[in-house]
Amino acid sequence: MRRLWIIAALVVVAAAIWIFFPGVFVPESRAIKHFENHRYTDIVILSSHRFFARRVGCGEGEVVGFTAMVTNPLRIQVTVIVCCPALGQDCTDRLLE
Helix, strand or coil: CHHHHHHHHHHHHHHHHHHHCHHHHCCHHHHHHHHHHCCCEEEEEEEEECCCHHHHCCCCCEEEEEEEEEECCCCCEEEEEEEEECCCCCCEEEECC
16 A cells, blocks of 8 residues: 555656656757757757756747757858757757857
């Protein structure tokens, strides 16, 4: 019975984290995949913004932002922020320089 209560408590905590901080569950690999799909190379993730992604320029519905140094298709190295929603849609990138 005690084990059941512990499991129930863990489920409640995980649900609360998902509701209030869904960016915790979005992996960096999703941002890397976005860059690869758009023909960016030399991808280096510099930092992640899993809490309050709107402060770094992400839009509504985007729950996490990743700052990255990449080489764009024109062979110019740029710093960008990639913002991703929790589920579904593709990420979007925003140029910093």
